[in-house]
Amino acid sequence: MWVLLAAMFVIASVVIAFVVSVIVGQRKSIREITKSERKFRYLFENSIVGMVRFDAATGRVIETNEALLKMLGTRSLETIPSRLGLFEAGIPTPLLQGLEKTKSIQGHEILLQGKRQKPAWLSLFGVLNESDGTCEAVVADITQQKQAILLLRQLSSKIIEAEENERRRVARELHDGVNQTLALAKGKLSFVEHRISPAQRKIKVTSKDAGRLVESAMEDVRRISRNLRPSILDDLGFLPAVRALIDELQNRSKIVIRLALEEKPKNLPRHIELALYRLIQESLTNVEKHSRAASAVVRISRTDATVRVEIADNGIGLHGNPRRKKARSGGMGIQGMRERMVVLGGTFHASSTTSGGTVIIAEVPFRQQSGDDHVRH
Ligand SMILES: Nc1ncnc2c1ncn2[C@@H]1O[C@H](COP(=O)(O)OP(=O)(O)O)[C@@H](O)[C@H]1O
Ligand SMILES: [Mg+2]
Structure with a gap:
């Protein structure tokens, strides 16, 4: 009997001790939580x-x-x-x-x-x-950061616009000034040439050579001013202008270039066309100057809201040139291409491909134009 009572007492004490410790623990954790x-x-x-x-x-x-x-x-x-x-x-x-x-x-x-x-x-x-x-x-x-970014974009946009205006001015001066003078010189040379007596053969040949040199200078001036001001963009449109760029490069080099059109980029806003034209122009010049490639492909595709341009070559790759200079910051080098794409709210990537060549990928968002070719800068 006593043993039973003692056992019950012990059990009760343990239970009470347990309950008390739980309550104390809870209080403690409540205190912790409250704290x-x-x-x-x-x-x-x-x-x-x-x-x-x-x-x-x-x-x-x-x-x-x-x-x-x-x-x-x-x-x-x-x-x-x-x-x-x-x-x-x-x-x-x-x-x-x-x-x-x-x-x-x-x-x-x-x-x-x-x-x-x-x-x-x-x-x-x-x-x-x-x-x-x-x-x-x-x-x-983050309003200030956002405003700073916006300001930078506007500034870049202004710089690009100023650059395009300057190119247009130089192109006009080359075309209207230098080219006219060369044409005049060519006319005069031809006048002289026809009046040289057949006996003075050497002078006649020299005059003919001079005429050919002037003609070749005129052709150079025409090409330079065409590059400076892609009036072909206005006259024929984006794709023919890109084709002309490709043809020109194929004519003066051995690089085989293919144009792959997945979805024709029709009705692009004028300022986007110009930016993409400049990007392809610079990328192809880079392929010619630096890549040592045998072939390249210009891929253009679009969705409802974006246009994507890719220029890939099978040359030595971006880092293949041991004498690689730092890119110029002012012109349409890689940095310039990137800035143009960022200003348009797009993306730009330049990298070496796994097979060793170089690939440039640019993607730009746009809103469908309804006939009106409004230039927004
Ligand atoms: N397609 C390419 N293949 C190999 N290297 C390239 C290619 N494009 C650019 N590069 C490398 O990147 C450098 C920077 O190019 P870029 O910014 O256009 O400046 P630039 O053409 O005036 O050197 C080049 O000097 C060249 O070393
Ligand atoms: Mg370059």
């Missing part, structure tokens, strides 16, 4: 970076910290809608979809535009809180 929550709240409220908490399913903004309100130029969330329709409407759907998929947001950019306010760019980083379906995100104001 870390307090820490988080402190961080949330006093952080100098913007923070927002929102419902991950609906995008409804639950709270923002002071720093974010300051960043948005407002005192309280209620006044945000006047500045930012976006926060009134909640977090945008693409961001929520990304959050659902990856459980986090990594630098998602959103543009805030109010009717009377300047646009602001924000970048969000955060993690999904799966226990309550909310998300706390850090918000960085």
Whole structure:
């Protein structure tokens, strides 16, 4: 009997001790949670970076910290809608979809535009809180960076435009000035040539040679001015102009060049045609100058919204030339091609192929033109 009572006492004590330890443990972890929550709240409220908490399913903004309100130029969330329709409407759907998929947001950019306010760019980083379906995100104001990028693009665009204008001017002067003078000289030489007596054979031959030299100089001037100002683009259109570039190169070198058209790029805006023409022109010149290739292919394809140009050769590759110079920054070298594509919101890649040659790939987005060939720079 006593033994039974003693056993029951021991069991009861153990149970009580266990229950007490569980309660104490829970209290402790609740304290820990409260402590870390307090820490988080402190961080949330006093952080100098913007923070927002929102419902991950609906995008409804639950709270923002002071720093974010300051960043948005407002005192309280209620006044945000006047500045930012976006926060009134909640977090945008693409961001929520990304959050659902990856459980986090990594630098998602959103543009805030109010009717009377300047646009602001924000970048969000955060993690999904799966226990309550909310998300706390850090918000960085990247408006200045975005504006700087925009400014740089506008500057590049202006430089490219100035370069094209200058080329046009030089082409005109070559054509209207130098070429006219050469034509005049040729006429005079021919006049002299016909008046030299047959007895003066040597002088006649020399005069004939001089005439041929002037003719060849005229041909050079014509070619240079054609390259400077691709009027063929205006006269015949993009594809014939590209074909002419290819024919010209084939005529003066042994490189076999093929033009592969997957989907004809019709109705491209004029400024995109010019940029792609310049890109093909420079790439083919590079093939001729540096590649030692036997053949090359120019591939042009398009989708509804983008046009893609690829120039591949089977030569020594980009790094095959041991005396490789640093690319010129000013002209239409590789750097120039890249800048042109970036200005158009496109992409540019120059690399060596696995088989050893070089490949240039450019892709540019465009909006369908409706007859009007408006040049936008
Ligand atoms: N198709 C190519 N094959 C081999 N090397 C090339 C090719 N294109 C460019 N390169 C290399 O890249 C360098 C930079 O080209 P680029 O920027 O056009 O300047 P540039 O033609 O004035 O040298 C070239 O000097 C050359 O060494
Ligand atoms: Mg070059």
